[in-house]
Amino acid sequence: MGLTVTESSTERIAHSYSGSLYLLPSDDAERQRLLEQHQLFTRLFSGRLIFPPVSLSGKEDILDIGTGAGAWLCDVRSQLPESTQIYGVDIEPRLFPSYKDISANVHLSVCSATSLPRYWSSKFALVHQRLLIFGYTRDQWVKVIDEMYRVLASGGYVQLIETGPNWDSGPKTASHVSFLEEFLGRKGLLLHCSAHIADMLKNAGFVDVRSEDVVMKLGKWAGRDGVEARDATIGAWRGTKDAVMKAGGMGYFATGEDFDKALDDVAEEWDSIEGSYTLMKVVYGRKP
Numbered sequence: 001m002g003l004t005v006t007e008s009s010t011e012r013i014a015h016s017y018s019g020s021l022y023l024l025p026s027d028d029a030e031r032q033r034l035l036e037q038h039q040l041f042t043r044l045f046s047g048r049l050i051f052p053p054v055s056l057s058g059k060e061d062i063l064d065i066g067t068g069a070g071a072w073l074c075d076v077r078s079q080l081p082e083s084t085q086i087y088g089v090d091i092e093p094r095l096f097p098s099y100k101d102i103s104a105n106v107h108l109s110v111c112s113a114t115s116l117p118r119y120w121s122s123k124f125a126l127v128h129q130r131l132l133i134f135g136y137t138r139d140q141w142v143k144v145i146d147e148m149y150r151v152l153a154s155g156g157y158v159q160l161i162e163t164g165p166n167w168d169s170g171p172k173t174a175s176h177v178s179f180l181e182e183f184l185g186r187k188g189l190l191l192h193c194s195a196h197i198a199d200m201l202k203n204a205g206f207v208d209v210r211s212e213d214v215v216m217k218l219g220k221w222a223g224r225d226g227v228e229a230r231d232a233t234i235g236a237w238r239g240t241k242d243a244v245m246k247a248g249g250m251g252y253f254a255t256g257e258d259f260d261k262a263l264d265d266v267a268e269e270w271d272s273i274e275g276s277y278t279l280m281k282v283v284y285g286r287k288p
């Protein structure tokens with residue numbers, strides 16, 4: 001499109017983990033978005049936090065990868081015996097829940113999913129990871145799933161939850177999804193990762209791999225859940241703004257205002273086109 005960038009965006013706070021391509025911010029607004037999004041998922045999943053048939057008697061260790069604000073981890077903790085040891089890792093500790101909000105059986109640390117501690121081999125009964133869509137290249141997905149396999153005990157389960165692979169609505173949505181595909185693609189990131197996870201799990205050696213698709217309706221026409229799903233999704237997409245504008249707007253957006261307006265238009269489209277939706281894809285498998 002040949003647009004010229006004429007101004008920079010109002011910057012948010014990004015992670016500072018060397019070498020990571022992760023696109024979303026790690027600031028208070030992002031923490032709030034993640035906590036609200038977790039409440040939405042809890043309703044969409046009818047309260048289910050753990051999908052595979054893993055038996056947890058209280059003696060096990062479980063791991064949440066990319067725990068962020070720890071929303072899933074804190075809810076799981078409240079449902080399991082205190083003797084269960086719950087680990088959370090993230091490349092950025094800024095979003096971690098404060099120590100007064102967690103208990104002695106919760107262990108948070110900074111590390112990348114691509115390189116978990118060597119001494120965690122065969123440690124966990126369950127490894128959970130949700131919404132790393134803006135975080136990994138194809139090679140990193142393979143590496144992370146290999147790491148999940150390594151740190152699981154035999155008989156343990158992995159559970160991954162991602163959004164997409166499509167966002168079905170009108171032309172503004174289609175155009176922004178094409179843009180995202182191009183933008184992420186240039187970095188090697190996989191916008192449509194949810195379509196590949198089951199195969200990646202099988203390739204890594206997982207068995208009994210199952211997928212459950214939960215429809216996430218987008219827009220006012222779908223009531224409170226539709227409004228919250230719209231805001232969570234648009235909020236994440238807005239979070240890419242600094243990276244997009246640093247890349248010169250990719251020929252799509254000359255200014256930060258253009259970027260904001262494009263996302264306002266997508267949100268309006270979801271409100272006005274009944275039937276707009278995406279999927280939350282839950283994929284799990286067992287280490288034999």
Ligand SMILES: C[S@@+](CC[C@H](N)C(=O)[O-])C[C@H]1O[C@@H](n2cnc3c(N)ncnc32)[C@H](O)[C@@H]1O
Nearest residue numbers: 022034066067068090091092112113130131135
């Ligand atoms: C969109 S947030 C999701 C947070 C949480 N899983 C949830 O569902 O609320 C993604 C999180 O993954 C973290 N992350 C990104 N790349 C990572 C990596 N290579 N290893 C570990 N965590 C990573 C980010 O810092 C961020 O906190």
